[in-house]
Amino acid sequence: MAGRTVVAAQPGDQEVRWLPISALLPADSPRQGGEDIEHIRMLAGIGEPLPPIIVHRATMRVIDGMHRLGAAILRGDELIEVRLFDGTDKEAFLLAVQSNIAHGLPLSLADRIRAAERIVTSHPTWSDRAIAAVAGLGARTVGTIRGRLQVDMDPGVGRARTGRDGRVRPLDNAEGRLRASAIIQERPNASLREVAREAGISPSTVRDVRQRVAQGQDPVPQKWRRGHGPKPADPRHGGLLDRPAxxxxxxxxxxxxxxxxxxxxxxxxxxxxxxxxxxxxxxxxxxxxxxxxxxxxxxxxxxxxxxxxxxxxxxxxxxxxx
Known part of the structure; x- marks a missing residue:
């Protein structure tokens, strides 16, 4: 998994093709309230061709484009332009969420929170930031959701999380710092990247550990010791940080x-x-x-x-x- 960015999969079939509307099934949509009829009517009245919808090849369910599909039905079309996606049901849902926060009629805050709840359950080892990037929320909001759901994980798996860059890092930053400190004492000439790779932390964190050890300080700052971690976000503000660029x-x-x-x-x-x-x-x-x-x-x-x-x-x- 190292080196592979954690994002929702993209449609694997780049060829656009026309498929019968009657062959398609409704989406496993993160949109809890269903489609907006006024938005469908607006799209139906546009004279220009609309972008192709995305369909899950294995199930023929619509992943992205239910409003465009509704517009085609309203116009009386029998065929619609489609890009096919090859992947699992879980990957299809991730793509549906990511697509619906990037364009078109955006998901409501409630829809994004519900989507994040589902992703936390289906991908418990993903980091808060990785899930936040897909769901269009802030990492602190996802952390609050994870704490509320109290998702059960295998003890071994639960000690690490997969970040947005695909790297697996220990859940406890203190543990990684202590491991880096031991490696530095054993091999003082080891490079930052070498220590970071073995300890499961970032090179910048290794640099900080090396400086603290050289100054005779504890490699683990007070804020990372158990019971002294960062306080959770104030739920009144929603923690809506780390928005897309x-x-x-x-x-x-x-x-x-x-x-x-x-x-x-x-x-x-x-x-x-x-x-x-x-x-x-x-x-x-x-x-x-x-x-x-x-x-x-x-x-x-x-x-x-x-x-x-x-x-x-x-x-x-x-x-x-x-």
Missing amino acids: LAEMLQGLQSDPSLRFTEQGRILLRWIYARAIRQDERVDVVEKVPPHCSYIMVNVARACADEWLQLANALERRTVAD
Whole structure:
């Protein structure tokens, strides 16, 4: 598993083909409330071809595209464009969740939480961050879900988790640090990567252990000792961290038929692209602002940030209400 990124599988059959709608079965969807009829009607009225749907080859169940399928049925179509996916039922569900947070009508917060509950149960050895990346939640939220479900695991398996990069790491960071300390004492000339590989921790953690040992300190900081770990996230804030990269989210919006193929949607996309600040873009701006204008820019930036926050809160309240 080492070196293999943990993400939902992608459709293995890249060839687009036309299949009879009558041959397809409903999705094992993470969308608990079913399909949105208004969204289906909107898609049915779009004159442009819609992207192919994804279908599980083994079961012929729709993985991604129930709204597009509904639009085709509403138009009276007999065939629909399809990409076939080869994988297990569990992999198909992962792909369904990941697809529905990336584009189209997004999953509600409640749907994403329910999806994460199911993934925690089906993939108990996955790390909180790996599950969060698929479900569109924060790692702290997934950790809260895992604690609430109290998923039973084999004692040996439960001592490690598989991260987003596919690497298996010990669940107890202190254990990895102690193992690294022992390796460093035995082989002081071993490289960071060599120790990291054997101890099951990151090279940066090995560097920290080596520095602490050289200074005569405990290789395990106080915060990683049993009973002194980081406190869980405040459930009032949801712990919605580690969201997908901004570029990925913008690409998902740009691919959404309801935005891409409608005048109102294209206006909204232009509005968002004109106001979204890309990662690290602010660094160049900082250097260009004259010192005497800095305090004004500070107020402008904070005012804009507050408006974005209010927009996010309003949209989130509408999503929860729906």
